[in-house]
Amino acid sequence: MxxxxxxxxxxxxxxxxxxxxxxxxxxxxxxxxxxxxxxxxxxxxxxxxxxxxxxxxxxxxxxxxxxxxxxxxxxxxxxxxxxxxxxxxxxxxxxxxxxxxxxxxxxxxxxxxxxxxxxxxxxxxxxxxxxxxxxxxGTWMLVLRNRRDLVSRSAEGWMLLMDPSLRGQLVLPASPRLVIDLALRQLGLPPGDPASLRDPRLGDQLVGLRAQAAALDDRDGLNLLLSGTVEAAVLPSQRVLPLLRSDTRLTALLPASGSALxxxxxxxxxxxxxxxxxxxxxxxxxxxxxxxxxxxxxxxxxxxxxxxxxxxxxxxxxxxxxxPEPAVLARCTSLPPLQPEQRDWLQSLWDRSGS
Missing domain, CATH: 3.40.190.10 (Periplasmic binding protein-like II)
Known part of the structure; x- marks a missing residue:
């Protein structure tokens, strides 16, 4: 045949x-x-x-x-x-x-x-x-529980994470590197460009993003979302997609700026x-x-x-x-292992944003 x-x-x-x-x-x-x-x-x-x-x-x-x-x-x-x-x-x-x-x-x-x-x-x-x-x-995506108002504003992309109504109602990934990636995308900076990490706006953006979070815990983030403890979480696609057909409370968004893979x-x-x-x-x-x-x-x-x-x-x-569609996938990036000097710089940036 x-x-x-x-x-x-x-x-x-x-x-x-x-x-x-x-x-x-x-x-x-x-x-x-x-x-x-x-x-x-x-x-x-x-x-x-x-x-x-x-x-x-x-x-x-x-x-x-x-x-x-x-x-x-x-x-x-x-x-x-x-x-x-x-x-x-x-x-x-x-x-x-x-x-x-x-x-x-x-x-x-x-x-x-x-x-x-x-x-x-x-x-x-x-x-x-x-x-x-x-x-x-797969990608990392923003998952909302019973927040049709935010879904209607999906064109705002990752900036939805900064909505005042999500302060204390948001779970972010436990990985500092992934949270920094989100802050870069909020600023429209290319995550794969080392120069982006030196942008003077990044520190303030990271401080504001971390202040929104109730927890940095993607492992239990889905449970916190389903239980109603929080209203939004940034989660890996594999944990979310199997639920979208059965749980109508949930909406998953992948912003046009892409995400880390x-x-x-x-x-x-x-x-x-x-x-x-x-x-x-x-x-x-x-x-x-x-x-x-x-x-x-x-x-x-x-x-x-x-x-x-x-x-x-x-x-x-x-x-x-x-x-993801080709234009979105083209903006998604893989995260290679860090060199020691890169790790030190990111650690310093992370420590400063939490002080």
Whole structure:
């Protein structure tokens, strides 16, 4: 049967499936011979169970309590981490995600959106090899509970956070870097430009933004919002999007100025000899699993046209939050690990804004 050219990277031919099955078996013979399981470790709640349950034998997915525990799991063959934790482990701790020369490995990288390319190399310049597999991404968005008055002013973008009615009714991210990113966007300054951090207006803007917040706690921010403790929160899209169809009290806004992007990655520790199960990884790009991942807010970072059919199943307003429109996505930025001098400057800026 002739494949739809728009779905070419998402639909594997029977021959390719057989090749990948054979490759997966070759990569796992050693583990089977040792009579042991091969572990993928992930932070609890940071990996979709529908996908984890499809892992082929002898692989097993093991949830752990947070990224610190993931980084400490010495026997793991694959690790799940968010991009915010990349600075907690040196690049030398990771090896090429797929061993050089592995047959059919190109299948894994075909179709990735341009925004994902830097993440595969952990922000290192070419020709660095792919060290990470970015399997999900999204934005940070403003979520409002029963505030139609503010929704009607959505064109104000992130400046809505400064509305007097939200003072003490707002939860901001726990990460100082993300709050600084919000302040930069409120001022219309490009977050990716180092000169923006030296703008004399930034300090005052950050002071005002922090004064609005009841808490800096994106982990429990959704619970605070749902319980009515606060009326607004800035949250990662994955936690919010699954609720929009069922909870009519909530409205999610992604301002036209964009946001920082969050990334979810799989990495291969330097000490493992196991080859990632390629066929299993590629299943996340195909129905029906792809539809389940999108419903849970996990969006594969593929080129837009490769997700068009799956996104068409959603209302257009929700689809544009799952995968932002090109003009908005162009204004979204990834946050690379900080250099020591950058970290010191941001820490100083943050400390001054809270005094």
């Amino acid at each position: 002739q494949a739809d050219p728009h779905q070419l990277s998402l639909s594997l031919s029977r021959r390719r499936l057989l090749q990948l099955s054979a490759l997966g078996g070759m990569g796992l013979l050693g583990a089977c011979g040792r009579g042991s399981t091969v572990q993928l470790v992930y932070g609890r709640g940071e990996f979709p169970s529908a996908w984890a349950k499809r892992l082929p034998d002898p692989w097993r997915a093991q949830p752990l309590e947070g990224p610190e525990a993931v980084l400490s799991a010495r026997g793991a063959a694959l690790m799940q981490l968010g991009d915010g934790w990349l600075g907690s482990a040196e690049a030398m701790d990771w090896q090429s995600f797929v061993p050089p020369g592995t047959p059919a490995a190109s299948e894994l990288w075909e179709g990735l959106a341009p925004e994902a390319q830097l993440l595969t190399r952990l922000f290192r310049p070419e020709p660095a090899p792919p060290l990470a597999y970015p399997w999900a991404f 969050w990334w979810n990655l799989l990495l291969r520790p330097a000490r493992t000899r196991e080859v990632p199960p390629l066929r299993w990884l590629l299943q996340a790009r195909e129905a029906p699993l792809l539809n389940r991942l999108l419903a849970a807010g996990w969006v594969p970072p593929l080129r837009r046209e490769l997700l068009a059919a799956a996104l068409a199943r959603w209302p257009s307003a929700v689809a544009s939050l799952l995968y």
